[in-house]
Amino acid sequence: MAGSGGPGGGAGGSQGAGAGPGAALRAPRAPLLLAALVLGAYCLCALPGRCPRAPRAPAPAAPPRAARGPGAPVLPVASGPGRRRFPQALIVGVKKGGTRALLEFLRLHPDIRALGSEPHFFDRSLMPRTLDGQITIEKTPSYFVTLEAPPRIHSMSPDTKLIVVVRDPVTRAISDYAQTLSKTPGLPSFRTLAFRHGLGPVDTAWSAVRIGLYAQHLDNWLRYFPLSRFLFVSGERLVSDPAGEVGRVQDFLGLRRVVTDKHFYFNATKGFPCLKKAQGSGRPRCLGKSKGRPHPRVPEAVVQRLRDFYQPFNRKFYQMIGQDFGWD
DSSP: OOOOOOOOSOSSOOOOOOOOHHHHHHSOHHHHHHHHHHHHHHHHHHSTTSSOOOOOOOOOOOOOGGGSOTTOOOOOOTTSSSBOOOOSEEEEEOTTTTHHHHHHHHTTSTTEEEOSSOOSSOOGGGSOOBOTTOEEEEEOGGGGGOTTHHHHHHHHOTTOEEEEEEOOHHHHHHHHHHHHHHHOTTOOOHHHHHBSTTTSSBOTTSHHHHTTOHHHHHHHHTTTSOGGGEEEEEHHHHHHOHHHHHHHHHHHTTOOOOSOGGGEEEETTTTEEEEOOOTTOSSOBOOOTTTTOOOOOOOHHHHHHHHHHHHHHHHHHHHHHTOOOOOO
């Protein structure tokens, strides 16, 4: 996550280099006469009030919705109303916890503007334009486990509201592995990566395991933000009761509960809730095929060893936030 810089690039195109003096002396008279006339007109127009103001070119129109890609986020164009600002709320974690689902559900709210991609750094130029009363939200799950993220976010916006979507760390780790396996088919087995020496010590250096140490990551954040700035969302309840969890988020953001039960239906094929078709759309909206992918089979002994390993970390996490997710 890097701090945002100002807009890059200098203004104005470069002018073509003129020919040298010797070349000008050898040029025909007609081009020289034309150049003199153009130069004289330019000098005359440079005086105040001597030249009529050039008509302003019309602003480019926004591309029609049909021209956008099927998964492209619908954001205001640069010439639209409102202004860009740093997010008032961030979904900071965790990977494979349900952050994408939460973001898509929240985007139904008219008072929320959200960046569709994960910028991995604060950059105001990437933010959508918002009107007064609207909230800008950004989602980057890697923030929660990045040591440098809390101080940088605090230095830019100490009043930011922070949303953390958490999930049973064992199933989260397996889901993380499944995603990596889909991109790297020759990956070693889950068991090989999760443990040292067979079923020896758990390898916390592996990111799929390390991300689930929620208490440790939160401890780093609490050095910069009070607990009151956080909302912890259950990834499991986003599946079983999406309207209830999204309702808690709307309350936390100080918004009216616009997104309710009427917006959801359960997709049995995917195994998670989808959004009912929006007004003017011919079909429902579900997350892409990369979401809800089947998990590889992991031996029960491996799963149980991981549950035993995470248990003290989970209990400490429950105590820190005053909320029990029932993973044990």
